Amino acid sequence: MVWQLRRASVDDLDAIMAIETTTFQNDAWSRDSMRREMTSEHAFYLVAVEPETPERVDAYAGLFVPIGAPQADVQTIAVAARARRSGLGRQLMRTLMGEARARGAAEMFLEVRADNPGAQALYASLGFEQIGLRPGYYHADGMDALVMRARLDPARTTTTSTGESS
Numbered sequence: 001m002v003w004q005l006r007r008a009s010v011d012d013l014d015a016i017m018a019i020e021t022t023t024f025q026n027d028a029w030s031r032d033s034m035r036r037e038m039t040s041e042h043a044f045y046l047v048a049v050e051p052e053t054p055e056r057v058d059a060y061a062g063l064f065v066p067i068g069a070p071q072a073d074v075q076t077i078a079v080a081a082r083a084r085r086s087g088l089g090r091q092l093m094r095t096l097m098g099e100a101r102a103r104g105a106a107e108m109f110l111e112v113r114a115d116n117p118g119a120q121a122l123y124a125s126l127g128f129e130q131i132g133l134r135p136g137y138y139h140a141d142g143m144d145a146l147v148m149r150a151r152l153d154p155a156r157t158t159t160t161s162t163g164e165s166s
Contacts, residue, residue: 001050001086005095008038008045008060015057016047023078026140037075042066044099048079048088058083061092065100072100072152074110089119093126101152108152111145113138123148 008016013035021028029037038045048059059079065072074096079088100108111134112119120130128148137145 001083001088003048003058003083003088003091004051004054005046005048005091008047008062010035010039012047012057012060013038016060019057019060019078019080020076022081027138029076037062037064040064043075044096044103046092046095048083048092059088059092061096063096063099065103065105068104070104070106072096072103072105072108074108089122090126093122097126097150097152101154106152106154108150110148111137112148114144114146120146120148123150126150 013031016034016038017028017031020034037043043062043064045062046060047057049055049057057080059077061077062075063072064075074093077089077092077096079086079092097108108128110123110128112123114133127150129150130146131149132147134145134147136142
């Protein structure tokens, strides 16, 4: 499956909230909170769509990363059930990491449910390591959150043997 990633807009809010409330039933963000996050000048939100059905959002992800700040935070990421186990979460995370790096961040942080080993494994495979625990972070059921961090290499421009930038 191939997805196109594009910047999310307020026009995507209904689709994002449908995935949000299905995926995070007890911990879903409110519509107003999601709108505020998406429209913040310090946020970078993406949606994933199939080229054949660009009106259907299959996933979204959000990052808080002020330009020039040394740290970035993954705010949220969710993949619709129909698109899970396909590499889409990895694609979204790599894109967020690239954006954080491009904005000057040297580190990226996230919280993940302690009872979500699949997400923890994905993040670890992308270079995140557990650096802390937030007891009872998820208020609806009292689940702990693992705090994870990845160090981001600075953005680089490479030069080919002909002297051209790539």
